[in-house]
Amino acid sequence: VILTLTLNAALDITYDVDALVPRSTHRVRHTRQRAGGKGVNVASVLSRLGVPVTASGFLGGRTGVDISADLDARALPQAFFRCAGESRRTVNVVSAGDGDATIFNEPGPVITNGEWSALVDGIPELFVRSRAAVLVLSGSLPPGVPEDAFARLVALARDHGVTSVVDAGGAALRQAVGAHPDVVKPNLAELEASTGQVDAVIGAQELQRWGALDVVVSCGPDGAVVLPRDGGELRARLRKPLAGNPTGAGDAMVAALAAGLDREPAARGEGVSPAPRDGRSGAWDWSTAIRNAVAWSAAAVLQPLAGDVDPDDVTRLAAEVELEQR
Ligand SMILES: Nc1ncnc2c1ncn2[C@@H]1O[C@H](COP(=O)(O)OP(=O)(O)OP(=O)(O)O)[C@@H](O)[C@H]1O
Numbered sequence: 001v002i003l004t005l006t007l008n009a010a011l012d013i014t015y016d017v018d019a020l021v022p023r024s025t026h027r028v029r030h031t032r033q034r035a036g037g038k039g040v041n042v043a044s045v046l047s048r049l050g051v052p053v054t055a056s057g058f059l060g061g062r063t064g065v066d067i068s069a070d071l072d073a074r075a076l077p078q079a080f081f082r083c084a085g086e087s088r089r090t091v092n093v094v095s096a097g098d099g100d101a102t103i104f105n106e107p108g109p110v111i112t113n114g115e116w117s118a119l120v121d122g123i124p125e126l127f128v129r130s131r132a133a134v135l136v137l138s139g140s141l142p143p144g145v146p147e148d149a150f151a152r153l154v155a156l157a158r159d160h161g162v163t164s165v166v167d168a169g170g171a172a173l174r175q176a177v178g179a180h181p182d183v184v185k186p187n188l189a190e191l192e193a194s195t196g197q198v199d200a201v202i203g204a205q206e207l208q209r210w211g212a213l214d215v216v217v218s219c220g221p222d223g224a225v226v227l228p229r230d231g232g233e234l235r236a237r238l239r240k241p242l243a244g245n246p247t248g249a250g251d252a253m254v255a256a257l258a259a260g261l262d263r264e265p266a267a268r269g270e271g272v273s274p275a276p277r278d279g280r281s282g283a284w285d286w287s288t289a290i291r292n293a294v295a296w297s298a299a300a301v302l303q304p305l306a307g308d309v310d311p312d313d314v315t316r317l318a319a320e321v322e323l324e325q326r
């Protein structure tokens, strides 16, 4: 089972207007709302593809209740920790004419020291209760959560035999890799924000020098580059990029990586300890893992909402992924 942790979960609200014009009043044609945040999107993709998952993180206030209700309505198993502050909303204003989206992201509730400690103390029990084999850490840290939060949680996961996947950038990623997460998946911008490197391979190698094991850099329409912990380089991409909505494509990629790790924990073996980079990574098959990851993420591009994929698209696209080993 995969456990996703979204420390800053959100209620994603979409307003459909004819055209967004600053300094004018708009008639909203249609309003939709749905539970969101990176880890919730990962859980949503996994659940859509029939992979057992539990969504966790912090929820608070009326908005927290709405997020929880949406997850229930979608039959998505959840185990959130409470916080006193109000969970955040994101507002996405979509213009009907050109489909342009303008997004407003609230910062999220301030998490107190006590709330953060309660989460850290409660996670081991949650690993057991949800029978977690893989922990996915993704999304922004709400105010009040220490910068080394992901590093702390990665270490906790390893202590309990749980494999970890981190999707982050900037300081959160720099901090996390010091704790040796099994897989990190920055996009190119996040990699640059953490390492200062614009080149995927050079940036990934820098993360490995700081302690990262397997590194997957997602490169938008250009697919992804994998630097496995034991050396080599693998690139995967579709022959032709797709037109659509790339928001949430990275989350679908993380979902695929986590699903692969959940299926083959025994083959991977060393997920439970920081393997030496010149070591063996068991029977772990990166070609299959990255083919699936590119297929799932491309399938997400074809869906208008983040957290959605069509299983038929996944199957069809997996056959179209081109691999290049170096
Ligand atoms: N236009 C596209 N056509 C095909 N595949 C795409 C396209 N855009 C993105 N992808 C796929 O999605 C993956 C993730 O995309 P990207 O690097 O943009 O992630 P991200 O910025 O982390 O996304 P997210 O919004 O979920 O955080 C890419 O590695 C690629 O496989």
Ligand SMILES: [Mg+2]
Residues within 6 Å of the ligand: 167, 187, 250, 251
């Ligand atoms: Mg991303």
